Amino acid sequence: MHFKTPRLSMLDLVAVREGGTVRQALDIAVxxxxxxxxxxxxxxxxxxxxxxPGIASSATAVLIGHIAGKTERIRVGSGGIxxxxxxxxxxxxxxxxxxxxxxxxxxxxxxxxxxTDGPTMRALRRDRVETExxxxxxxxxxxxxxxxxxxxxxxxxxPGSDTHIPIWLLGxxxxxxxxxxxxxxxxxxASHFAPRFLHQAIALYRQLFRPxxxxxxxxxxxxxxxxxxxxxxxxQFLASSTE
Numbered sequence: 001m002h003f004k005t006p007r008l009s010m011l012d013l014v015a016v017r018e019g020g021t022v023r024q025a026l027d028i029a030v031x032x033x034x035x036x037x038x039x040x041x042x043x044x045x046x047x048x049x050x051x052x053p054g055i056a057s058s059a060t061a062v063l064i065g066h067i068a069g070k071t072e073r074i075r076v077g078s079g080g081i082x083x084x085x086x087x088x089x090x091x092x093x094x095x096x097x098x099x100x101x102x103x104x105x106x107x108x109x110x111x112x113x114x115x116t117d118g119p120t121m122r123a124l125r126r127d128r129v130e131t132e133x134x135x136x137x138x139x140x141x142x143x144x145x146x147x148x149x150x151x152x153x154x155x156x157x158x159p160g161s162d163t164h165i166p167i168w169l170l171g172x173x174x175x176x177x178x179x180x181x182x183x184x185x186x187x188x189x190a191s192h193f194a195p196r197f198l199h200q201a202i203a204l205y206r207q208l209f210r211p212x213x214x215x216x217x218x219x220x221x222x223x224x225x226x227x228x229x230x231x232x233x234x235x236q237f238l239a240s241s242t243e
Contacts, residue, residue, distance in 0.1 A: 009043035014057040037074040045079030051120040077107025092145035096160025184212025
């Protein structure tokens with residue numbers, strides 16, 4: 001039996017190192033993306049987190065543009081944009097701008113968690129109260145805003161309309177697996193958060209998948225924690241800082 005070699009991608013939280021600065025963390029992220037591109041990685045994604053002194057990727061779309069401008073071929077995207085924190089139109093305009101600047105290289109991964117603590121979540125959302133129905137509705141709105149231009153639409157994204165940016169649904173439970181399957185979208189499972197649900201989520205996604213104009217068959221990406229270094233000894237030392 002022949003197995004196809006999976007394509008490798010990288011997810012970066014842009015960690016601020018002990019004794020380091022935010023600027024140094026951002027510079028290291030650029031260097032890491034350039035190295036990933038040189039090694040043939042398919043994607044370099046950045047995660048949205050807020051109010052965390054050790055993570056410098058909170059302005060995710062801004063950083064995606066910076067890294068895309070410092071690389072040449074690798075796809076750059078979000079892993080993910082926490083959609084409850086943003087109006088779909090704002091996301092569509094930001095990523096539509098990125099897609100116009102770097103055509104064919106931008107991915108939009110969407111999550112439904114806040115990516116932060118309670119007080120910061122309220123500061124981000126102001127008076128908005130999120131319900132379970134909001135995420136599917138916001139995903140559908142983003143699909144519309146990034147899809148074919150509709151001259152009769154009351155609201156359109158400029159930039160954004162007609163960019164057809166690939167939308168991925170991210171998750172660490174079964175909710176997004178089902179939604180991605182029903183919508184015929186690619187799915188990324190965060191097994192570094194919830195490894196016990198990995199096989200169940202993928203099986204459910206494949207079982208319920210409906211072909212769409214976006215995707216003819218299921219497409220899954222799995223997030224796993226990896227520590228890499230020139231030697232095993234250095235990798236073990238680096239890994240010890242996460243324990």
